[in-house]
Amino acid sequence: MEFIIISLIKAALVAFVLLTLAAYLVWIERKVLAHIQLRIGPYRVGPHGLLQPLSDLIKLVTKEGVIPSQVNKFYYLLAPFLAVALALISISVVPFGAQIELFGYKTYLELANVNIGILVILAVSAMSVYGVALGGWASNNKYSLLGGLRSSAQMISYELPMSLALVSPLLIANTLSLREIAEMQSGFYLGFIPKWFIFNAQAPQIFAFVIFMIAAFAETNRIPFDLPEAENELVAGFHTEYSSTCFAAFFTAEYVNMVTISALATHLYLGGWNPALPEPVASVVPILLFAGAGLLLFFHGMQTLATRTWDKYTFPVFGVVAFGLAGVFSLKYLTFLPAPLLAIGGALHPVFWFAAKVGAILFLYIWVRGTLPRFRFDQLMRFTWTFLFPVAIVQLLATGLIVALGN
Amino acid sequence: MDAFLFFLFAAIAVACGINLVVQTHPISSALSLIGVMGALAVLYLLLGAEFMAAAQMIVYAGAIMVLFVFVIMLLNAGAETRKSRATFAKLLGVPALIGFLMTVSFLIQALLPRTEPVKFGAFTGGTAQAIGKKLFTEYLLPFEVTSVLILIAILGAVVLARKEI
Amino acid sequence: MPQTVPLSWYLILSAILFGLGVAGFIFRRNIITVFMSIELMLNAVNLSFIAFSYQLRQVDGHIFSFFVMVVAAAEAAVGLAIILTVFKNRATLAIDEVNSLKN
Numbered sequence: 001m002e003f004i005i006i007s008l009i010k011a012a013l014v015a016f017v018l019l020t021l022a023a024y025l026v027w028i029e030r031k032v033l034a035h036i037q038l039r040i041g042p043y044r045v046g047p048h049g050l051l052q053p054l055s056d057l058i059k060l061v062t063k064e065g066v067i068p069s070q071v072n073k074f075y076y077l078l079a080p081f082l083a084v085a086l087a088l089i090s091i092s093v094v095p096f097g098a099q100i101e102l103f104g105y106k107t108y109l110e111l112a113n114v115n116i117g118i119l120v121i122l123a124v125s126a127m128s129v130y131g132v133a134l135g136g137w138a139s140n141n142k143y144s145l146l147g148g149l150r151s152s153a154q155m156i157s158y159e160l161p162m163s164l165a166l167v168s169p170l171l172i173a174n175t176l177s178l179r180e181i182a183e184m185q186s187g188f189y190l191g192f193i194p195k196w197f198i199f200n201a202q203a204p205q206i207f208a209f210v211i212f213m214i215a216a217f218a219e220t221n222r223i224p225f226d227l228p229e230a231e232n233e234l235v236a237g238f239h240t241e242y243s244s245t246c247f248a249a250f251f252t253a254e255y256v257n258m259v260t261i262s263a264l265a266t267h268l269y270l271g272g273w274n275p276a277l278p279e280p281v282a283s284v285v286p287i288l289l290f291a292g293a294g295l296l297l298f299f300h301g302m303q304t305l306a307t308r309t310w311d312k313y314t315f316p317v318f319g320v321v322a323f324g325l326a327g328v329f330s331l332k333y334l335t336f337l338p339a340p341l342l343a344i345g346g347a348l349h350p351v352f353w354f355a356a357k358v359g360a361i362l363f364l365y366i367w368v369r370g371t372l373p374r375f376r377f378d379q380l381m382r383f384t385w386t387f388l389f390p391v392a393i394v395q396l397l398a399t400g401l402i403v404a405l406g407n
Numbered sequence: 408m409d410a411f412l413f414f415l416f417a418a419i420a421v422a423c424g425i426n427l428v429v430q431t432h433p434i435s436s437a438l439s440l441i442g443v444m445g446a447l448a449v450l451y452l453l454l455g456a457e458f459m460a461a462a463q464m465i466v467y468a469g470a471i472m473v474l475f476v477f478v479i480m481l482l483n484a485g486a487e488t489r490k491s492r493a494t495f496a497k498l499l500g501v502p503a504l505i506g507f508l509m510t511v512s513f514l515i516q517a518l519l520p521r522t523e524p525v526k527f528g529a530f531t532g533g534t535a536q537a538i539g540k541k542l543f544t545e546y547l548l549p550f551e552v553t554s555v556l557i558l559i560a561i562l563g564a565v566v567l568a569r570k571e572i
Numbered sequence: 573m574p575q576t577v578p579l580s581w582y583l584i585l586s587a588i589l590f591g592l593g594v595a596g597f598i599f600r601r602n603i604i605t606v607f608m609s610i611e612l613m614l615n616a617v618n619l620s621f622i623a624f625s626y627q628l629r630q631v632d633g634h635i636f637s638f639f640v641m642v643v644a645a646a647e648a649a650v651g652l653a654i655i656l657t658v659f660k661n662r663a664t665l666a667i668d669e670v671n672s673l674k675n
Contacts, residue, residue, distance in 0.1 A: 119461035126469025524576035560646035
């Protein structure tokens with residue numbers, strides 16, 4: 001019973017955080033893209049456009065959901081459901097922090113501690129192609145069909161280098177559980193180089209990481225591999241005929257998939273929740289970061305431009321929030337506090353490092369989107385089969401050889 | 408709980424299997440087959456075959472069936488045209504199938520009267536480590552032969568799919 | 573409702589799925605559906621392999637179904653290439669129209 005209640009609380013928390021994150025990822029993406037292109041980006045709804053995701057959500061939900069008359073209705077509605085359900089399932093096996101003890105309960109910061117976690121993620125992400133392919137087919141539209149065809153060909157092709165790149169850290173870790181993999185990467189070489197698999201002394205996984213990231217871009221249908229929805233060739237690809245909530249489902253699925261795959265890359269190559277710096281410094285980093293952000297916000301709030309009158313009120317509020325976060329992260333130094341608060345303060349530090357790494361990879365996604373043009377379809381296929389796949393095999397063989405000789 | 412899960416997923420598997428045979432459009436059949444595979448993966452988990460359950464989803468449902476769906480979409484295959492079947496098949500097909508299945512079920516029950524009840528967690532030997540160890544020691548030769556087979560299959564597929572034929 | 577089911581029920585399920593596969597193989601005319609019926613039969617066989625593996629507490633059954641899976645993958649690649657070629661040459665997917673050896 002206890003187990004079920006705790007699981008329900010965790011599931012609700014994870015779903016809430018994940019969906020909010022997916023919504024705000026859109027805002028962050030638009031802002032970052034805008035600044036890359038010397039624009040301002042969303043600015044009207046709320047301070048600095050912060051309420052934009054909310055208004056987008058209201059717009060998408062209240063719009064009329066048009067179902068075209070020539071479509072196969074069952075599959076047409078099944079496709080977005082499949083896409084979003086599978087995207088949400090795969091996050092459930094990803095741990096996002098170390099063990100926590102609260103009010104006498106010991107619990108892991110993850111939904112399900114599965115000993116074949118990576119296989120589960122691979123299985124679910126292998127299934128997620130059906131959402132796109134089926135949506136493209138059921139729309140009964142040639143552009144959608146082309147989008148669906150492209151996505152299934154692309155997903156099959158890029159799954160191979162991705163799996164091969166993912167196997168080599170598993171060879172070092174000798175386990176399939178994401179938790180054990182993350183725990184294995186704690187500690188430092190020479191006192192300052194973290195023992196992440198990307199810096200592994202025996203077989204550094206830098207090539208595997210790069211291959212994995214390239215394949216991950218293709219698996220999540222992101223630029224430069226967003227051929228299934230290439231808007232200047234295929235209108236909007238597989239979701240041309242979708243509107244309203246169904247479109248929102250595809251949209252959410254794409255962003256949730258990005259978060260999942262970034263979390264997977266973080267666990268496999270970037271050390272999970274282990275800090276990037278040795279201990280006395282590592283605990284101070286989040287405190288200093290948030291305190292610095294708060295100071296900066298207060299400073300800017302004091303001397304605002306004449307055109308941005310709202311900043312006078314909003315920036316100090318954000319500053320207070322940042323100081324509050326800094327306070328939360330310094331909880332573990334205030335030893336006079338009751339034990340549960342201390343435990344929360346201690347448990348938040350791993351979560352901070354994990355979130356920071358995932359955020360860095362997500363930023364990379366957006367950065368690449370602002371930088372690279374789209375591939376042509378034949379280039380896409382040639383790239384994976386004649387370059388990425390052989391390189392992945394060679395690096396897997398090299399890692400295997402090193403691990404075998406090392407034992 | 409074990410029995411409930413078995414009945415639930417066995418029912419899904421059989422329903423999807425029937426749907427595969429009955430549906431006229433290949434896409435519907437393909438999706439039913441994916442449903443069968445998913446249900447079977449859960450049953451594999453109940454039988455303690457965790458690696459095989461994952462492999463079933465990754466290889467079968469995630470790769471082979473995507474290939475099927477891809478080909479169906481590529482050829483834009485429509486629904487099968489109905490053609491009058493032989494009277495023999497029309498009249499006797501379904502009863503014969505049911506009779507055959509009942510005979511087989513009876514034979515299985517009669518030949519294996521005291522099989523043990525399946526309890527989840529009673530057999531934990533299906534881990535990736537156990538399978539890997541067997542595969543690369545005892546079954547090394549079949550494993551290598553399969554790799555050659557796959558190479559031949561790749562070559563065959565490439566030759567067959569050339570433009571000139 | 574019983575708490576557990578005997579292992580033989582898994583075998584019966586496997587037999588039912590195999591029978592459905594045979595029925596699809598015989599009654600369907602679309603070459604892709606026929607092919608998928610074969611896959612259904614292979615799946616049914618895999619289930620019984622894994623059930624036997626549970627009974628004997630050995631992992632060998634898993635290895636067998638692993639090989640079945642690999643062979644099915646190879647078969648799907650070649651088979652679908654053949655289907656593509658047939659469709660290119662005859663513009664049909666009905667198996668009883670592909671009968672030029674008969675006459």
